Amino acid sequence: MTIITRRSVLVAGTAVSAAALMPRWAMASAPVRLTSVKFGSVSWVIETMRAEGIDKKHDLDLKVVEVANNPAAPVALLSGAADVIVSDWTWALRQRARGDDLKFAPYSSALGSVMVPKDSPVKSLADLEGKKIGVAGTGIDKSWILLRAYARKTLGKDITAFAEPVFGAAPLVTEEFRNGRLDAVLNFWTYAARLSAEGARELLTMADVIKGMDVSPTPALVGFIWSEKEVRDKSVPVDRLLAAVADTNSVLASSDSAWQRLRPLIKPASDAELIAIRDYYRSGITGSWGAADTAAAEKLTNLLIELGDTELVGDGTHFDQNLFHT
Template identity: 90%
Template sequence: MTMLTRRSVLAAGSALTVASLMPRLAAAATPVRLTSVKFGSVSWLIETMRAEGIDKKVGLDLQVVEVANNPAAPVALLSGAADVIVSDWTWALRQRARGLDLKFAPYSSALGSVMVPKGSSITSLGGLEGKKIGVAGTGIDKSWILLRAYSRKTLGKDIASFAEPVFGAAPLVTEEFRNGRLDAVLNFWTYAARLKAEGARELLTMADVIKGMNVSPTPALVGFIWSEKSVRDQAVPVDTLLAAVADANVVLASSDAAWLRLRPLIKPASDGELVAIRDYYRSGITGSWGAADTAAAEKLTNLLIELGDTELVGDGTHFDQNLFHT
């Protein structure tokens, strides 16, 4: 269609219209390869796009690259197996410091929480002294690093030095917590929502942690990440993907029926658990990235560097506002 001008169409006496060309244009659209963890929240978003016909409406050819877990997504991006992934901007910032031209657009501001059992006598972070706390992921998980920074700032000591962290996959530490072998658990928001529906109590949310470090507004830490050069050279329509995401989130923010449709993917243990997950997700729906978000992200980055959190921001990392897609 790029070589086909209106003048040449008229000269040829063609009956073609823009509407008749639309199917051809859609068929020729460059696909977007997006990573998704099976049954994770991105899969809910994708299912909503397809069920509502949003992908067709915006002309999105979405190809899902399933990955086993969240850490596998960056590997897929760096190896060229995916065009866009969902991960943390702190990771992307480290890669930009190493010379990669990554870009970030927000996906969710929903964050995990520190949970304690119903009826627990623990009422503050300091109450975890000498206790076992399960941590979903590894010692460099962003929530754990942020919690350590928060404890140093507010208590004057690192939680890693006064509590006993037990690292493991999210389902594993969740079960250990349910079975009473852990005094607390720091888990991803989806698992925190399930535990809350079962009666567990939120001791501290990660949003509280970020606010406690005097960072406001709380910037979305999780978002869509891609290589600017790769997307440009291959004409990958990332903006079309982001438009479809925004439309799907409008549905998920307002339609309870859409969440009932997602029930087979979410697999809640009860109606209450489905409602808790729905409400957590809705609380994390974010708009486009703005100047206030950039300022908050810069403040958080500099604070982490100042506190010596090289595990999260990396040696030699500096804030780069060009990371953020506005």
């Protein structure tokens, strides 16, 4: 039998009071394992966060899980190698339809663009008839599928019916475009920014594509994704990560010196290229996810299902507003 004495109660009470008064930095917190592609934009956030001491401010124990490329991040999450990844909500929505309890919080609304040479006669998507368009990624990349859906909606036919897509890694199709072997290129926003600094012309942004499908506002497609159950069971402080990222983005939105510090990671070919990347990034900084974003995401999802884009949303996928962290 355990005998409870007045002294044991006092000792226990003192211990509880001490824990309550203990500063946040002295209390142990679970780490957050976040995936990052080396030299990608998430690595810029991490570098700035650490340089500014923002991780310490939020008592964030951030562990970086480096992945070779963007498609490797979902594998890391589903295998348990990472707690949080940065990926598309279209993928997360498909996984929820399969039973995974994923959540999404916005990271960036910066999207890729269709670029053409500055002196190209191509003025619209229809002008690409009979021409070659490089596509960064594969045939199931979200930007390519959205562009195909946009062509069907606005031109009445799939872009594959009148132009020849050439798929490849972003650096490869970028070089092919620079060397004049492609008439246009659909590339990730970082490469589009670099090409624009070199004089290439933006024919169509993916934001234009989404607006052209009558979806407004343009919802951030890329964000932080995690499993509700895993985060809850392991007490992973995702809220601290999101707060730290928001503070870091405030620095990147206002401090040009912070971008100079990122030169070794970004490796710009010129000052103009660094400025273009900085401005593209800043244009994609998002706030918290709201009701208007959910409504826009639902409309976009239903439109893609209606247009038959099973590659992007998947067979049996339905919209689930519970995916979005608000």
